[in-house]
Amino acid sequence: MRPSKKTDILEAALRVIEKEGITAVSFNSVAAEAGMTKAGVLYHFPSREAMLMALHRYDTLQWKERLEKTAGGKAEELSLAKRLESYIRVNSDSATYTDLVLLLETITDEQAANIWVEVLDDWTPPQPPAELNETELNQIIAQLAADGLWQYEATTRYTLSERAKEQIIERLTRMAAS
Structure with missing residues (x-):
């Protein structure tokens, strides 16, 4: 079974943290890491706080x-x-x-x-x-x-x-x- 987009986004955010630290977690950095658009990340997480x-x-x-x-x-x-x-x-x-x-x-x-x-x-x-x-x-x-x-x-x-x-x-x- 394929992971959900939400899981893909969270995994991407964890990779961003691993590479650059928590301050680097942004809609843009996570979207780039997940291979998605910023809008795709925003669809699942309306704020950075919600994503964290x-x-x-x-x-x-x-x-x-x-x-x-x-x-x-x-x-x-x-x-x-x-x-x-x-x-x-x-x-x-x-x-x-x-x-x-x-x-x-x-x-x-x-x-x-x-x-x-x-x-x-x-x-x-x-x-x-x-x-x-x-x-x-x-x-x-x-x-x-x-x-x-x-x-x-x-x-x-x-x-x-x-x-x-x-x-x-x-x-x-x-x-x-x-």
Whole structure:
């Protein structure tokens, strides 16, 4: 089945971000990347803001699909330990510059932040209480380390060996389950 024009546009916008950064996302740049007219992009997205929010939804949907595939089920069907294991595994191999840029946008854009929260809250521990028990502490540390691993992969030119990644994943998974 052929992807919809809307999906083609979003994929093109992600490529623009990957090449030139989020500030380069415009109707003209996305249309050129998608091989469409500006009017064709405007038909699907009436404003740049609408296109950016759709990009956030699209990117988080991709994350959710990877999380579900890795976990072997939907978040509501799984234990927190299993959800965290999937989160750790996906974070260890899915970091892209585009994901990082979109996630950074959530710092100053509450609407974008809410889109990410809807997905990430299903896969990570709840807001921790003021004082953590041992299990909660291990789960939060595992999440923070997985986030750090993701950021490391997205922002450095160094790549961990597959064996090193697997060792880290194993350790964090044990922490998340204890």
